[in-house]
Amino acid sequence: xxxxxxxxxxxxxxxxxxxxxxxxxxxxxxxxxxxxxxxxxxxxxxxxxxxxxxxxxxxxxxxxxxxxxxxxxxxxxxxxxxxxxxxxxxxxxxxxxxxxxxxxxxxxxxxxxxxxxxxxxxxxxxxxxxxxxxxxxxxxxxxxxxxxxxxxxxxxxxxxxxxxxxxxxxxxxxxxxxxxxxxxxxxxxxxxxxxxxxxxxxxxxxxxxxxxxxxxxxxxxxxxxxxxxxxxxxxxxxxxxxxxxxxxxxxxxxxxxxxx
Amino acid sequence: xxxxxxxxxxxxxxxxxxxxxxxxxxxxxxxxxxxxxxxxxxxxxxxxxxxxxxxxxxxxxxxxxxxxxxxxxxxxxxxxxxxxxxxxxxxxxxxxxxxxxxxxxxxxxxxxxxxxxxxxxxxxxxxxxxxxxxxxxxxxxxxxxxxxxxxxxxxxxxxxxxxxxxxxxxxxxxxxxxxxxxxxxxxxxxxxxxxxxxxxxxxxxxxxxxxxxxxxxxxxxxxxxxxxxxxxxxxxxxxxxxxxxxxxxxxxxxxxxxxxxxxxxxxxxxxxxxxxxxxxxxxxxxxxxxxxxxxxxxxxxxxxxxxxxxxxxxxxxxxxxxxxxxxxxxxxxxxxxxxxxxxxxxxxxxxx
Numbered sequence: 001x002x003x004x005x006x007x008x009x010x011x012x013x014x015x016x017x018x019x020x021x022x023x024x025x026x027x028x029x030x031x032x033x034x035x036x037x038x039x040x041x042x043x044x045x046x047x048x049x050x051x052x053x054x055x056x057x058x059x060x061x062x063x064x065x066x067x068x069x070x071x072x073x074x075x076x077x078x079x080x081x082x083x084x085x086x087x088x089x090x091x092x093x094x095x096x097x098x099x100x101x102x103x104x105x106x107x108x109x110x111x112x113x114x115x116x117x118x119x120x121x122x123x124x125x126x127x128x129x130x131x132x133x134x135x136x137x138x139x140x141x142x143x144x145x146x147x148x149x150x151x152x153x154x155x156x157x158x159x160x161x162x163x164x165x166x167x168x169x170x171x172x173x174x175x176x177x178x179x180x181x182x183x184x185x186x187x188x189x190x191x192x193x194x195x196x197x198x199x200x201x202x203x204x205x206x207x208x209x210x211x212x213x214x215x216x217x218x219x220x221x222x223x224x225x226x227x228x229x230x231x232x233x234x235x236x237x238x239x240x241x242x243x244x245x246x247x248x249x250x251x252x253x254x255x256x257x258x259x260x
Numbered sequence: 261x262x263x264x265x266x267x268x269x270x271x272x273x274x275x276x277x278x279x280x281x282x283x284x285x286x287x288x289x290x291x292x293x294x295x296x297x298x299x300x301x302x303x304x305x306x307x308x309x310x311x312x313x314x315x316x317x318x319x320x321x322x323x324x325x326x327x328x329x330x331x332x333x334x335x336x337x338x339x340x341x342x343x344x345x346x347x348x349x350x351x352x353x354x355x356x357x358x359x360x361x362x363x364x365x366x367x368x369x370x371x372x373x374x375x376x377x378x379x380x381x382x383x384x385x386x387x388x389x390x391x392x393x394x395x396x397x398x399x400x401x402x403x404x405x406x407x408x409x410x411x412x413x414x415x416x417x418x419x420x421x422x423x424x425x426x427x428x429x430x431x432x433x434x435x436x437x438x439x440x441x442x443x444x445x446x447x448x449x450x451x452x453x454x455x456x457x458x459x460x461x462x463x464x465x466x467x468x469x470x471x472x473x474x475x476x477x478x479x480x481x482x483x484x485x486x487x488x489x490x491x492x493x494x495x496x497x498x499x500x501x502x503x504x505x506x507x508x509x510x511x512x513x514x515x516x517x518x519x520x521x522x523x524x525x526x527x528x529x530x531x532x533x534x535x536x537x538x539x540x541x542x543x544x545x546x547x548x549x550x551x552x553x554x555x556x557x558x559x560x561x562x563x564x565x566x567x568x569x570x571x572x573x574x575x576x577x578x579x580x581x582x583x584x585x586x587x588x589x590x591x592x593x594x595x596x597x598x599x600x601x602x603x604x605x606x607x608x609x610x611x612x
Contacts, residue, residue, distance in 0.1 A: 120480070
């Protein structure tokens with residue numbers, strides 16, 4: 001593939017006591033692609049993602065963004081570098097409003113003295129932008145942007161989390177099981193949204209157990225097994241059942257896949 | 261637009277995605293939603309009803325500017341300590357050491373002036389430093405050592421209280437001495453008369469502090485982060501809120517507010533006594549709970565806390581003027597606490 005890597009990792013290792021969650025794992029995301037990441041439960045996918053975005057500090061290994069070594073110490077560092085993540089648990093604050101959640105950790109203050117001295121938040125501005133972002137992405141029709149997130153259904157909450165990542169991700173977006181809680185229609189919306197972001201040139205990492213979804217949108221599939229990258233396959237050249245066989249260890253990965 | 265076999269029929273289906281329901285709600289559900297969005301409404305309603313009730317029951321003796329301002333004077337300390345407690349409880353913590361920090365800081369203000377002869381303003385600053393340090397220790401133990409707030413402050417409550425008795429040698433500094441040598445310490449006992457009402461500077465300080473906190477909690481990023489931390493600390497951390505740092509700041513500010521309460525307490529009782537404010541921690545938690553602030557964190561308003569403190573004040577004075585056994589006050593406050601939590605649970609079912 002003739003595209004430069006955006007995010008790469010080499011030799012990531014993370015141990016929790018005697019459990020090795022990541023064992024010399026490598027990772028490559030290329031410009032403008034959707035990279036699927038699949039793996040069994042406990043293969044270390046979530047730890048890999050957390051290490052990439054600074055939510056977990058790896059014991060060893062190196063992460064590069066645009067060719068430069070980065071050392072994220074928290075998810076907000078990663079966000080500052082333009083990496084947005086939809087975590088599996090969504091990372092939303094239930095009692096706060098949709099608008100508050102979208103801007104949590106990156107609130108805007110009023111211009112002038114009101115903002116600098118009185119620290120007054122620009123609520124109107126944030127609400128306006130939140131509404132615009134949500135409808136631009138076509139994720140949901142919003143009656144009240146000030147509704148607390150806890151009054152939304154599971155699918156709606158997922159919509160808020162996805163919208164937050166899509167709205168603010170400038171370098172890449174990572175989605176950990178973004179369709180897990182969604183119905184057929186809402187899943188479709190999220191998949192279309194991923195294609196939209198890709199067409200805008202934003203690369204995406206999609207972690208999912210849903211093989212049809214992964215095979216539909218992914219350009220390459222990273223198969224994670226026993227804490228490391230086991231193989232990288234092309235979804236156009238491999239069947240779902242073979243991918244699952246490689247993932248579970250029932251089949252050895254093809255030779256060129258190992259090298260990739 | 262659909263690309264997978266089982267999705268073929270989707271194009272014909274309803275295209276609205278996750279829209280919000282607009283169905284008619286029953287009046288009870290409407291009330292539930294209204295209360296869910298305005299967190300201080302329930303305690304305010306209870307407060308107005310109880311003032312009206314005692315106004316009818318006791319009459320002019322209760323429903324006068326003087327009596328009502330007396331209630332404010334009596335709840336000033338609880339209100340200020342309650343403000344500190346509100347901050348901590350909003351982060352899903354609890355601070356049992358608030359009263360001990362208040363008294364220890366007060367002792368520092370008094371003893372530094374009278375034992376070491378420091379100028380009163382310097383002593384007051386040292387008292388604030390003492391309160392902030394006590395709060396900071398709580399915050400570090402909670403956020404860095406990851407100990408449960410209940411256990412941490414149960415321990416530091418004893419420690420700060422013992423430090424208070426040891427350092428002060430259990431001696432009270434008399435009101436007359438303070439008045440003669442360091443009147444600044446009694447500043448908050450000063451008052452103004454407005455149409456029969458006596459408003460002390462302590463009451464004004466409480467009101468200003470609560471308004472300030474209400475502004476900070478609702479209109480600044482820091483305030484929103486306090487709620488986010490109490491609501492779901494993991495989500496807050498992943499959203500970029502520095503949770504441990506927030507906790508240290510919250511407990512430190514809580515300590516500072518307690519020190520401030522110590523200064524106001526000198527004005528209220530006149531003297532500097534190591535045995536004052538014994539029940540401040542329980543009273544502040546009572547105010548917070550009756551004020552509709554959730555002990556699980558992330559929900560409630562500091563305005564609710566002040567209404568909660570005033571409800572307790574109204575019941576104490578009202579029942580005393582009505583001439584009942586004072587135990588009825590405690591009995592009714594117990595009922596109020598349980599009622600408040602039950603209502604909180606019911607309102608929270610909106611999130612079902």
